[in-house]
Structures are given as structure tokens and as C-alpha cells.
Amino acid sequence: MTAKPVTLGVISDTHSLLRPEALEALRVSDRILHAGDIGAPEILEALAKIAPVTAIRGNVDTGAWARSLPTTEVVEAGAVRIYMLHDLGQLDLKPEAPGLCVVIYGHSHQPKIEEKNGVLYFNPGSAGPRRFSLPVSIGRLKIKAGKVEAELVELKI
Numbered sequence: 001m002t003a004k005p006v007t008l009g010v011i012s013d014t015h016s017l018l019r020p021e022a023l024e025a026l027r028v029s030d031r032i033l034h035a036g037d038i039g040a041p042e043i044l045e046a047l048a049k050i051a052p053v054t055a056i057r058g059n060v061d062t063g064a065w066a067r068s069l070p071t072t073e074v075v076e077a078g079a080v081r082i083y084m085l086h087d088l089g090q091l092d093l094k095p096e097a098p099g100l101c102v103v104i105y106g107h108s109h110q111p112k113i114e115e116k117n118g119v120l121y122f123n124p125g126s127a128g129p130r131r132f133s134l135p136v137s138i139g140r141l142k143i144k145a146g147k148v149e150a151e152l153v154e155l156k157i
Contacts, residue, residue: 003145006030006078009051010139012086012106013037013126015060018046021155022127025138026050031077035106035124036086041065058086058106074100078143088121095119102141102148111137111152122150130157 009029011022016039026032029051036058038044047053057069075082080101085091087107094117095103102120111125111134124139135154142149 003078005142005144008033008077008082008141008143010035010104010122010124010141011047011127012124013058013109013128014039014043015126015128016040016043017128018043019127019136019155019157021136021157022138023047023050025153025155029140031075033075033082033084033104035084035104036061037106037128038066038069039128054084056084056086077141079146080143080148082141088123102150109134111135111139111154113150113152120148120150125152127155 007030009026009032012035032047032051032053034055036056037060054075056073057066057071073084082102083100084104088105096117096119104122109126109131112123114121125137127138136157137152137154140151
């Protein structure tokens, strides 16, 4: 029997701003992954009304509410292992070694999809305040039969 396809909504760098456009774009998610710089606990509460949330702490998440959030997390979805961290510059392992398929990160606010050594590196960009001329965006990972398809969704704001 084949596992049901899974859609993961991926968001990062909200910096206390959860736009209605981001919420709408995430509504198709079976699960939401927040790659840090959340900014306020209300962001996670609002996301949890859509789907279960896995979140990690970013460098701006310094309040007491954020202390319980891990700085890295391994998520399993649709037979795929995903490693989450906020700043890719702090990656302290070789993802291909432990059998990870995807590395999700944020921090730079630059949306990016690239593959290295058979591992998908995915930054959904920033869904919070616009920074420089970078787009405001979220991401989606669609997992079906152990295969991962990444998509960037630019929000029309």
C-alpha cells in the first residue's frame, strides 16, 4: 500500500508578522514547518489552527516563550527525513551521512532551492517584513512515494 501524499508548508523569518497571504498559502498544508525567527508565540498559535506545527528557534527568538523550542529538529514525513535549522552557516553535520533527504533553513531571507550530494537544501525565504528587494515568500514540500518536490510561493502583498 502506498503512503498518502503529504504537503508540508514551510515558513521562516516571520519576525512577529504573520500576513493573511501567508496563512492563505499555508491552508493546503498537512503540517507546517517554521524555520525560526518566529518573533512571537502568537505566530505559532495562529499556524497551529491550520495544521500541526514543528518550529525551531532562530536568532531573534530570545524571549522566555522561545526557550522550549529546539535549535535543530529532525522531522519525518512521508518516509522522508528532514533536518531543520535556522542558519545554514551553523550546519554541523553532513546531511547525506545520516540519511537526511532535505535540509530546511531560513535566516538569509533569500528563497532558494538547490541540491547538493543528493540532499535538497530549501530556504522558503521570509514571510515577515520585507527586507531589501527580496520577495516575501513561503515554501511547500510535496512528498509522494518517498520523492520530494519543492516549490517557492511568492506572496502578493
